[in-house]
Amino acid sequence: MQPILEAKDLHVAFNGVKAADGVSLSIHDGEFLAIIGPNGSGKTTVLNLCTGYVRPKSGSVHLDGQDITRLAPRAIARLGVARAFQIPQLFSDQRVIDNMMLSLAAKDGLWTMMRPLETEARRAEAEALLGLVGLADDKNRISNTLPEGHRKLLDIAVALALKPRLLLLDEPTSGVSALERFPLMEALMGALRQRQITALFVEHDMDVVARYANRVLVWNAGNIMAEGHPDEVFKDQRVLQSVVGVA
Amino acid sequence: MSNTVIPLLLDSLASAALIFFAAVGLTLVFSVLRVLNVAHGSLYSIGAYVAASICLFIASRQLSPYLSFVALLFSAVFVAAILGPLIERTLIRWTYGKSEAVQILITFGLFLMLEDLQRMVFGVQSLYEDAPVRLLGTSQIGGVVYLNYQIFLIGMAVLVVIGLRMLIRHTRLGRLITAVVADREMAQSIGIDTNRIFILAFSLGVFLAALGGALAMPTSGVAPGLGADTMVLAFAVAAIGGLGQIEGAAVAALIVGLARVLAIYFVPSLDAVAPYAAMLVVLLIRPYGLFGAVTARRI
Amino acid sequence: MRVVLAAASVVVLAILPMFAPWLQFVLTLAIAKGFAALGVAILLRAGLISIGHAMFFAASAYGVAFLAARGIGDFASLLVLSVVIAALTGVIVGAFLVRYRAIFFAMLNLAVSMVFYSLFAKLYGITGGSDGMAVPIPSVFGMVLSEPAFKDVLFYLSLVLMVVIGLGIHRYLDSPLGHALSAVHTNEVRLEYLGIPVWAVLLIAYVVSAALAGLGGAIAGFAIGRVVPDFAFWTASGHLVLVAVLGGIGGVPGAFIGALFLELLHTAAVTVTDAWNLIVGAALIAVIMFMPKGLYGLFAREKGAER
Numbered sequence: 006m007q008p009i010l011e012a013k014d015l016h017v018a019f020n021g022v023k024a025a026d027g028v029s030l031s032i033h034d035g036e037f038l039a040i041i042g043p044n045g046s047g048k049t050t051v052l053n054l055c056t057g058y059v060r061p062k063s064g065s066v067h068l069d070g071q072d073i074t075r076l077a078p079r080a081i082a083r084l085g086v087a088r089a090f091q092i093p094q095l096f097s098d099q100r101v102i103d104n105m106m107l108s109l110a111a112k113d114g115l116w117t118m119m120r121p122l123e124t125e126a127r128r129a130e131a132e133a134l135l136g137l138v139g140l141a142d143d144k145n146r147i148s149n150t151l152p153e154g155h156r157k158l159l160d161i162a163v164a165l166a167l168k169p170r171l172l173l174l175d176e177p178t179s180g181v182s183a184l185e186r187f188p189l190m191e192a193l194m195g196a197l198r199q200r201q202i203t204a205l206f207v208e209h210d211m212d213v214v215a216r217y218a219n220r221v222l223v224w225n226a227g228n229i230m231a232e233g234h235p236d237e238v239f240k241d242q243r244v245l246q247s248v249v250g251v252a
Numbered sequence: 253m254s255n256t257v258i259p260l261l262l263d264s265l266a267s268a269a270l271i272f273f274a275a276v277g278l279t280l281v282f283s284v285l286r287v288l289n290v291a292h293g294s295l296y297s298i299g300a301y302v303a304a305s306i307c308l309f310i311a312s313r314q315l316s317p318y319l320s321f322v323a324l325l326f327s328a329v330f331v332a333a334i335l336g337p338l339i340e341r342t343l344i345r346w347t348y349g350k351s352e353a354v355q356i357l358i359t360f361g362l363f364l365m366l367e368d369l370q371r372m373v374f375g376v377q378s379l380y381e382d383a384p385v386r387l388l389g390t391s392q393i394g395g396v397v398y399l400n401y402q403i404f405l406i407g408m409a410v411l412v413v414i415g416l417r418m419l420i421r422h423t424r425l426g427r428l429i430t431a432v433v434a435d436r437e438m439a440q441s442i443g444i445d446t447n448r449i450f451i452l453a454f455s456l457g458v459f460l461a462a463l464g465g466a467l468a469m470p471t472s473g474v475a476p477g478l479g480a481d482t483m484v485l486a487f488a489v490a491a492i493g494g495l496g497q498i499e500g501a502a503v504a505a506l507i508v509g510l511a512r513v514l515a516i517y518f519v520p521s522l523d524a525v526a527p528y529a530a531m532l533v534v535l536l537i538r539p540y541g542l543f544g545a546v547t548a549r550r551i
Numbered sequence: 552m553r554v555v556l557a558a559a560s561v562v563v564l565a566i567l568p569m570f571a572p573w574l575q576f577v578l579t580l581a582i583a584k585g586f587a588a589l590g591v592a593i594l595l596r597a598g599l600i601s602i603g604h605a606m607f608f609a610a611s612a613y614g615v616a617f618l619a620a621r622g623i624g625d626f627a628s629l630l631v632l633s634v635v636i637a638a639l640t641g642v643i644v645g646a647f648l649v650r651y652r653a654i655f656f657a658m659l660n661l662a663v664s665m666v667f668y669s670l671f672a673k674l675y676g677i678t679g680g681s682d683g684m685a686v687p688i689p690s691v692f693g694m695v696l697s698e699p700a701f702k703d704v705l706f707y708l709s710l711v712l713m714v715v716i717g718l719g720i721h722r723y724l725d726s727p728l729g730h731a732l733s734a735v736h737t738n739e740v741r742l743e744y745l746g747i748p749v750w751a752v753l754l755i756a757y758v759v760s761a762a763l764a765g766l767g768g769a770i771a772g773f774a775i776g777r778v779v780p781d782f783a784f785w786t787a788s789g790h791l792v793l794v795a796v797l798g799g800i801g802g803v804p805g806a807f808i809g810a811l812f813l814e815l816l817h818t819a820a821v822t823v824t825d826a827w828n829l830i831v832g833a834a835l836i837a838v839i840m841f842m843p844k845g846l847y848g849l850f851a852r853e854k855g856a857e858r
Contacts (some may be wrong), residue, residue, distance in 0.1 A: 093745070095741065096733070099733065107745070108745055273596075357839055480786050487661060539655050
């Protein structure tokens, strides 16, 4: 079966530091692929490479067999790849609901321009998504007044509103309180399964990875040091030392 | 050959020197304070007005004309000592960390106020006193007669470039400024009094602006509108060199000076367009100017 | 409530000149500047400050003078064509400039506008140099009018346009495109990742703002009867930004409120003092420091929980 996303032999370096050193990875339809690894090992760079934010020095990225290595983030987004960020990327002086509605409108096509952003249907859809991530009560707040954890959730909801085929999540549970972590992941995974969204997530929390990922890539110094089902990977002594021990 | 090249070269250099004086303070202030001061041109014209007033006073009392050279320098120091700290403390300080739009608007407000204040203090007639020019006399190069004052201006510009370089590279103040430019918060956290640095740097910028105006006065006089005209020229030069790049401003001044003189020699009607056309071409190719650097955003 | 207030203001504006005829010119000019300031305000929403929009104001006014000199004498055609000229200029200039942000955007606009200014001032044979060009009184739908009659037509048409175009711009700003424009200011990265082409959002805004500045310029040209290079000087551009900020960029009425306020204050102030710029400069600084939403902020009711 052809993978949704396939990266081959990616190389990129920043000021001589190799952030990706011959990385290849692929993700198949319906997978929840987790990437774990120590801080600074280049995990976020992989997401940047796969979404066109950073261009690789060499190597290629294919989406459904189409070469997207040189495409801009907006073009890749329109092909059905959405991203939630480690540091939430929001329209911070706009209301939560407006953040959502603009994302929904982006999907509808921006060029229905003389109609207002806020329509009944769009508002209902936005509210439903906010309910899903537990932000229903915050919908009229200005997004930069939200606590960090909630901003993180909003960032994920904004990405979901694009109705992607592939969702890239950068540490979705960091900044979310321990108490809310698993309820959030349950809701998120439920939504992903229901909408048949494939997900790749960078994660720090090993419990989250063990419970939700069906494949794990262990990252170290710009490359993959181990790969497999969480149960097997977490038995690997090298992995335990380099990653889990640190985390 | 040399009959056309030498005058052209000397004209360009003299023109570049004046243009450099208009821009260097603007770019210095931007590099340290990260504020684009739209009122910079007014400080230049105030320097010119003060210099003109003092020189006219000297002439009217028939004091030694050599005093007028002292007067040029003194007016710059005078304007900087009074307006530098005053403006920095009251207005500029408020804009730190604010958006560029706010900084531009606040200093535009200041520009409007200074324009009227100049009119109220110095009147609307143009002032002109060329004692320094007459004093230095003329000389002949390649059969063409030159004002020695032009050569004096070129020398002063070179002096300022070297002086600023020495100040920044080799003095304690320079190192403190460099630290603040590199990382404001870090500088603060290791105990550098950034407020003091900002006042000093801004006042130095005002000094350079006023000095530029004072030095230009004996050649072209001063009249209402000089501030506004100087401002755009300073913008153009600072932008071409890369905002915040002092050596960049010097190179940019040479380019603009040459462009202007070439225009005057060959297409006189386009001399006023030359600086802006040069700015457009450079910025469209290198948006951050010839010597400017780009910083990427982390996500 | 706000609709009533707005409608009442327009009615007051409409009948004011009947009692004080000298006000008609002042108000026409204020509306003209209001259009241009609205253009500037649109870009300000995206965090882009243009110190060069007077170039479109001037381009359109010169356009009117040119076309009139070439034999086009119809008011409506002149108005439409001149706005088209400004919009096309906006397309060309904007295509280059919307890649830039912050100070670079501001300075490039300044540079382009100063090229315009120098050309207007120096190309004596074409533009009349610093004397400028005359804008004759055009015919209105085939009717040849006296100057006072034409000025009446101009004033009331401006008023109607203010309402109609104001409503149109309001819808634009309320549409996804308008929201995307404000979003450029806060987070371009997210916009990119939503699949929204930032350059297209900005180019559309730039052309709209150029067309608005052009409309203002054409009206001003007709009202004054002459266009001079100073229309395009950078301080004129600065004044447009000033009007926009003074009025408040939060909504469409802000630009017109700012322009009306400033023109009326100017008319009153010149009888007392000649330190007009001093007053305006101080007012600008005070508004920015103490009432960041501008004069319009005094009238606008808070929507939801806006800051």
